[in-house]
Amino acid sequence: MTAPIRLGLVGVGKIARDQHIPSIGRNLAFELVATASRSASVDGVARFATPAEMLDAMPQIDAVALCVPPQVRHGMAADALRRGKHVLLEKPPGATLSEVAHLADLAETQGVSLFATWHSRFAPGVAPARKWLAGRQVRSVRVEWKEDVRHWHPGQAWIWEPGGLGVFDPGINALSIVTDILPEPVFLTGGELSIPENRAAPIAASLQFAGVSGAVMTAEFDWRQTGPQTWDIHVGTDAGDLLLSSGGARLWIDGESVVDQAEAEYDGIYARFAELVASGGSDVDLAPLRHVADAFMLGRHVTVEPFHDQPNRDTA
Amino acid sequence: MTAPIRLGLVGVGKIARDQHIPSIGRNLAFELVATASRSASVDGVARFATPAEMLDAMPQIDAVALCVPPQVRHGMAADALRRGKHVLLEKPPGATLSEVAHLADLAETQGVSLFATWHSRFAPGVAPARKWLAGRQVRSVRVEWKEDVRHWHPGQAWIWEPGGLGVFDPGINALSIVTDILPEPVFLTGGELSIPENRAAPIAASLQFAGVSGAVMTAEFDWRQTGPQTWDIHVGTDAGDLLLSSGGARLWIDGESVVDQAEAEYDGIYARFAELVASGGSDVDLAPLRHVADAFMLGRHVTVEPFHDQPNRDTA
Numbered sequence: 001m002t003a004p005i006r007l008g009l010v011g012v013g014k015i016a017r018d019q020h021i022p023s024i025g026r027n028l029a030f031e032l033v034a035t036a037s038r039s040a041s042v043d044g045v046a047r048f049a050t051p052a053e054m055l056d057a058m059p060q061i062d063a064v065a066l067c068v069p070p071q072v073r074h075g076m077a078a079d080a081l082r083r084g085k086h087v088l089l090e091k092p093p094g095a096t097l098s099e100v101a102h103l104a105d106l107a108e109t110q111g112v113s114l115f116a117t118w119h120s121r122f123a124p125g126v127a128p129a130r131k132w133l134a135g136r137q138v139r140s141v142r143v144e145w146k147e148d149v150r151h152w153h154p155g156q157a158w159i160w161e162p163g164g165l166g167v168f169d170p171g172i173n174a175l176s177i178v179t180d181i182l183p184e185p186v187f188l189t190g191g192e193l194s195i196p197e198n199r200a201a202p203i204a205a206s207l208q209f210a211g212v213s214g215a216v217m218t219a220e221f222d223w224r225q226t227g228p229q230t231w232d233i234h235v236g237t238d239a240g241d242l243l244l245s246s247g248g249a250r251l252w253i254d255g256e257s258v259v260d261q262a263e264a265e266y267d268g269i270y271a272r273f274a275e276l277v278a279s280g281g282s283d284v285d286l287a288p289l290r291h292v293a294d295a296f297m298l299g300r301h302v303t304v305e306p307f308h309d310q311p312n313r314d315t316a
Numbered sequence: 317m318t319a320p321i322r323l324g325l326v327g328v329g330k331i332a333r334d335q336h337i338p339s340i341g342r343n344l345a346f347e348l349v350a351t352a353s354r355s356a357s358v359d360g361v362a363r364f365a366t367p368a369e370m371l372d373a374m375p376q377i378d379a380v381a382l383c384v385p386p387q388v389r390h391g392m393a394a395d396a397l398r399r400g401k402h403v404l405l406e407k408p409p410g411a412t413l414s415e416v417a418h419l420a421d422l423a424e425t426q427g428v429s430l431f432a433t434w435h436s437r438f439a440p441g442v443a444p445a446r447k448w449l450a451g452r453q454v455r456s457v458r459v460e461w462k463e464d465v466r467h468w469h470p471g472q473a474w475i476w477e478p479g480g481l482g483v484f485d486p487g488i489n490a491l492s493i494v495t496d497i498l499p500e501p502v503f504l505t506g507g508e509l510s511i512p513e514n515r516a517a518p519i520a521a522s523l524q525f526a527g528v529s530g531a532v533m534t535a536e537f538d539w540r541q542t543g544p545q546t547w548d549i550h551v552g553t554d555a556g557d558l559l560l561s562s563g564g565a566r567l568w569i570d571g572e573s574v575v576d577q578a579e580a581e582y583d584g585i586y587a588r589f590a591e592l593v594a595s596g597g598s599d600v601d602l603a604p605l606r607h608v609a610d611a612f613m614l615g616r617h618v619t620v621e622p623f624h625d626q627p628n629r630d631t632a
Binding site for chain 1: 390394411412413414415417418421422478479481501502503504505506511516528603606607608609610612613614615616617619
């Protein structure tokens with residue numbers, strides 16, 4: 001057995017505590033040796049205020065996982081890659097496509113692994129769905145991704161700022177699954193983005209796509225859904241229908257349940273990162289973020305009623 | 317001398333008449349054998365209503381040049397590539413990044429040449445600017461691209477529709493030059509898009525970029541410029557300053573004029589297309605369109621006063 005990959009974790013917020021740290025702890029290929037965070041620490045692990053200080057003090061670090069918001073990620077990732085570290089990026093991999101394209105080039109030049117993660121691709125129903133769809137002719141795809149932003153992002157102002165992506169923050173999870181399971185690419189043909197008049201980012205989006213062999217796809221993203229939450233992808237083919245539900249945790253084929261399993265997405269992410277480091281490869285698929293950028297560029301932007309975190313201030 | 321490339325031209329509008337047809341006529345590597353257009357024709361050249369009819373009737377066509385609007389281009393380009401034809405795309409290469417990425421993959425699979433053209437890269441000052449900048453440390457870049465939309469696009473409603481790109485239609489020319497001449501990539505860090513309240517596309521944009529080694533770049537695109545028109549790129553380096561003016565036709569270095577020449581951009585485009593076909597290569601650089609998509613995604617969208625084609629209806 002080889003020595004574990006010495007990992008520095010940057011950004012100790014909710015996603016790091018809920019997902020990264022437990023998954024790293026369960027994976028023998030990794031050893032969490034340091035964190036960088038202005039405000040939080042992990043018991044028994046060396047803590048630094050910035051990733052530069054962390055990498056200066058502990059040159060033995062092999063790899064860095066970045067869980068900070070996308071707007072500040074590029075500089076930290078580029079610095080780590082230039083120091084010869086492998087880098088894992090939380091989703092979305094950056095605030096722009098161009099900066100992530102640069103990181104991919106830099107990782108290749110440096111001969112290290114860059115992993116732009118899409119956690120939803122590791123949901124238990126996704127790989128079986130991809131396998132079932134391979135070789136089938138897709139006719140229609142219907143994505144419904146509807147959740148209550150007040151429940152999932154209470155009081156988080158930054159998600160409404162430019163670069164925060166608004167409803168595309170969850171919607172990109174759906175796009176990361178679709179671009180992984182469909183046997184052929186799709187591209188946007190039109191859409192509408194609904195922007196609350198007091199916010200900069202969309203609260204809903206209604207998108208139309210075409211597949212390169214004539215499939216038709218629609219995606220409805222909505223952050224105004226109260227009651228039951230919906231994260232469903234319906235795919236109709238020439239030989240049966242598929243429903244991927246609960247964000248990819250459940251899979252039905254022709255109405256029959258074939259996967260219904262607790263998710264372990266981040267365990268999958270770290271297993272894949274260990275493989276990439278071992279093989280010297282990178283995994284940087286820009287397709288999900290590219291669809292989001294296409295939607296902002298080609299979609300019609302429509303102003304809708306203001307959004308307030310306190311629902312009783314909503315008087316539509 | 318090898319036989320000329322038999323070319324079918326799709327879309328016989330202003331850009332085809334003003335630029336493509338004269339440049340094709342001057343280049344011995346090409347023979348214009350057919351056109352596809354619903355409304356216009358070229359004397360002495362076979363005409364068809366659609367590109368599919370053209371390619372069905374004349375299977376000897378080697379290559380297709382697409383001068384139709386980007387929103388309808390993907391289907392035509394994909395069909396031509398699948399038939400084994402080389403394809404030239406006017407700028408911008410498509411309405412979305414995803415569809416152009418698909419065309420690039422398809423051209424590679426089919427073993428034919430795809431050329432996503434950026435005509436401004438063939439302006440006479442551009443190659444000398446690139447050469448001069450190579451090896452210099454860029455500190456600042458200032459792009460000013462300001463013109464009068466009423467003069468250049470009188471009554472053209474489609475440029476204001478989603479996918480028409482608004483002021484990015486000329487602005488992407490500046491971005492195509494910048495991404496060609498700078499020795500290092502830049503990426504957007506923020507910006508503001510000004511959308512007239514009665515239109516879907518921006519009339520102005522103010523963008524900030526960072527270079528990967530610390531250069532700072534700004535770009536001001538404005539379609540409301542009356543009087544003198546401005547298409548300038550200023551670059552400050554550790555060893556002198558450069559000004560590329562008149563859209564790339566004029567180059568000053570440290571205040572001294574080094575290029576001042578009539579443009580022959582489309583002659584350059586067709587010379588390059590002939591090289592690509594001869595060598596079996598493709599040239600598909602998505603960087604300019606990627607910056608535009610990044611600007612739509614990361615930039616703040618601001619509503620400004622309505623735009624009317626008749627200026628006397630403007631009461632700001």
